[in-house]
Amino acid sequence: xxxxxxxxxxSLEIMDHLSNxxxxxxxxxxxxxxxxxxxxxxxxxxxAFLPFQNQFKRDLEKYxxxxxxxxxxxxxxxxxxxxxxTEPVFKKPxxxxxxxxxxxSDSDNDNDNENETIQIxxxxxxxxxxxxxxxxKRSRVFPKSIVxxxxxxxxxxxxxxxxxxxxxxxxxxxxxxxxxxxHCTLEFFSRPDKIDRFSNGSQSNSSTKYIPTL
Numbered sequence: 001x002x003x004x005x006x007x008x009x010x011s012l013e014i015m016d017h018l019s020n021x022x023x024x025x026x027x028x029x030x031x032x033x034x035x036x037x038x039x040x041x042x043x044x045x046x047x048a049f050l051p052f053q054n055q056f057k058r059d060l061e062k063y064x065x066x067x068x069x070x071x072x073x074x075x076x077x078x079x080x081x082x083x084x085x086t087e088p089v090f091k092k093p094x095x096x097x098x099x100x101x102x103x104x105s106d107s108d109n110d111n112d113n114e115n116e117t118i119q120i121x122x123x124x125x126x127x128x129x130x131x132x133x134x135x136x137k138r139s140r141v142f143p144k145s146i147v148x149x150x151x152x153x154x155x156x157x158x159x160x161x162x163x164x165x166x167x168x169x170x171x172x173x174x175x176x177x178x179x180x181x182x183h184c185t186l187e188f189f190s191r192p193d194k195i196d197r198f199s200n201g202s203q204s205n206s207s208t209k210y211i212p213t214l
Contacts, residue, residue, distance in 0.1 A: 005034050005056060011126045013161045014048050022048075047133065047168060054129045124150070130164050131189070134171045135181040142186065149190035158195050166198035173198070 007030075015023050022045060029039035029049050033056060041049055124142055127150075132139055153163070166189055170176050176184055188194055 005030075006059060007052075008055070008126065010160055011051055011055065013159070014051075014164070016161060017165065018045075018048065026052075050133045051126045051129045054133075055126065127160060127163060128186075131167055131186060134167045135184050137181075139186060146186050146190055149187070153190055153192060153195065156192060158192065162195050162199045163189055166195045169198040169200075170194075 015026070018026065025041065025045055026048055029041055029045070030052055032039050033049075033053060039049065124147065128139060128142070131137065150163070154160075167184070170184055170189075171181070
């Protein structure tokens with residue numbers, strides 16, 4: 001059993017939206033989960049705890065996998081000679097060969113960049129978990145263009161908690177419930193007007209329906 005666990009600073013930003021009592025319950029749940037005890041939380045705190053839970057599960061899988069590798073190396077006489085490895089990333093499609101003249105237009109290059117998928121930046125892992133839990137989806141990657149939109153959103157003054165709050169409130173919006181969240185995409189929540197609308201909790205229970213900008 002692991003004797004420690006990691007907490008990421010960006011994940012702890014959720015505490016800014018909790019009372020002192022809720023923060024205490026959240027940390028007790030974090031402790032219990034890492035000691036093999038299933039936390040008993042209400043719906044709101046359960047939603048706040050889910051990103052931590054998913055992170056702990058991933059970290060534990062990596063830890064167990066590394067332990068198994070170490071045990072196998074020990075049985076084989078020690079750690080094998082280190083070989084050069086690289087972090088797996090998604091390759092950009094239709095890359096130009098080194099000796100090929102570049103006859104493509106700038107617009108073609110822009111399209112390549114828009115469609116390119118990249119390894120999820122660490123600060124977006126918790127956001128992706130939150131998105132999947134809110135809308136019961138299984139998204140695993142961020143398109144490069146969407147990552148840039150979120151980064152621009154943060155430059156414009158929004159933060160990760162604003163986005164998570166908007167997702168949480170949109171989950172309770174009757175229009176999105178009726179449409180089975182088909183409009184709730186990662187791109188949808190990269191738009192400033194959607195964050196402005198749904199980050200205000202008082203509007204999440206409004207009975208007035210609206211048609212989102214698609």
